[in-house]
Amino acid sequence: MPVDPSLLGRTYPPSRPYEVGREKIREFADALGDDHPAYRDPEAAKALGYPDVLAPLTFPIVFALDAAMAVLRDLGIDLARVVHGDQTFRYARPLRPGDRLLTTVEVTGVKALAGNDVLTVECVSATEEGEHVVTSVCTLVHRGAE
């Protein structure tokens, strides 16, 4: 099913805010096997110049991928046929506990490639006060029927 090219530029407003939690950061760092103290010990983070512990680089995927998937659900695409093609994060600053982030989703690329639909989805996450924190860009490859 070719994806409609008019999808380009479509935006999805944020749903409820995602609140970054101290223990979620610890759990995520544990799952990566990353023992850097700045993810767990506020004093270690302060020594690096941050107000509190920081989240690992790929932590935003916890809320960004789900936000991007909203596009696929909207299109009625079978998620089992979707492959994560690439992923980029651009950080204004590290995420920290207590951040309440609203993520706005925009479809910034739609193309057909070798029978697959390739969607580029940009997720811009800002605090409720409007401070931009991170932009997550992913491409999702929807594999065409065999």
Place this chain on the structure above:
Amino acid sequence: MSAPTWAGVEKGTALPSQTFTFRRGDLVRYAGASGDFNVIHWNDRIAAEVGLPNVLAHGMLTMGTVARVVTDWAGDPGAVTEYGVRFTRPVPVPDDSALDGSGGGSTVEVSAEVTDKLEDNLVKVTIKATYDGATVLAKAIAIVRLP
């Protein structure tokens, strides 16, 4: 090794290489932490049914783990202003560990080097990650601000 400085690195400066081993238990733990419960990351039967060689590591687990080559080198994980990868080849993870979770697993070898010096004390680091001799992440780039 002391933390790198912008003045102290040049194009071609190599970062310390590391290897990371993924076992089935790591995938289960990452699924829980990330909320990505796609069955191809834990269910042998369905992985086989959809034609995969084995259960696969989450691409985002590979991306997140491999980043340590950069953050361990910089010393400050918050020094990375941009991080991106392309997932070129999945990492199959067999169910071959002992009862206590040790042994077996799939090992990814990671190297990286400074490939450009940019303005504002930024450097571009290009990461190479391979499993079984094949590249698993392409265009794997981190932009890092050094003191």
